[in-house]
Amino acid sequence: MGIIINFKIEISDKEEIEAFYSILILGCITAIKEELLTWDxxxxxxxxxxxxxxxxxxxxxxxxKEITNQGMMELNLLQQLNLRRYDKVMHEIxxxxxxxxxxxxxxEGQWIHWIK
Known part of the structure; x- marks a missing residue:
């Protein structure tokens, strides 16, 4: 039986949500580039x-919105079909x-603790 972990993130301010999400995307892209995470x-x-x-x-x-959509629709295919274009698009994102x-x-003074 696996361990169940509850991880609660509370963000109510739209700008804080945008900051948090953009950092998550950047982290995913870095992990993909470092081959720690696959596109799937x-x-x-x-x-x-x-x-x-x-x-x-x-x-x-x-x-x-655009980056999320692009990640869903384009990047997985580019990774498989055209490595040069894929690298360029990843760099642009x-x-x-x-x-x-x-x-x-x-x-730093504006950030609210996101993880509760």
Whole structure:
């Protein structure tokens, strides 16, 4: 029998949700690039229609919607078919995420403890 772990994340501010989600995506991309996570695993955990629906329901920033959609539709195929294009798209997404995070101007003093 496996161990059950409850992990509760509470974020109520839209900008905090956007920051948290963008960091999750960046972490997934880094893990994929380092071959610690496959695209199939990333899709199961993050890049799914359920995630996209929640992002749309919360009306999160269009950059996050676009990157999630791109992760669902394009990147797995590119990884299999065209390594040069895949690497370019991964780099572009990573750059967009870093820019997005920097533009949020989130300082340490503003962060609320997300994990309860």
């Amino acid at each position: 695993q990333a899709e199961e955990r993050l890049f799914s229609p359920i995630t996209l629906a929640k992002i749309e329901k919360l009306n999160l920033h269009s950059t996050l 990573e750059k967009r995420l870093k820019t997005f995070i920097m533009e949020q101007k989130i300082s």
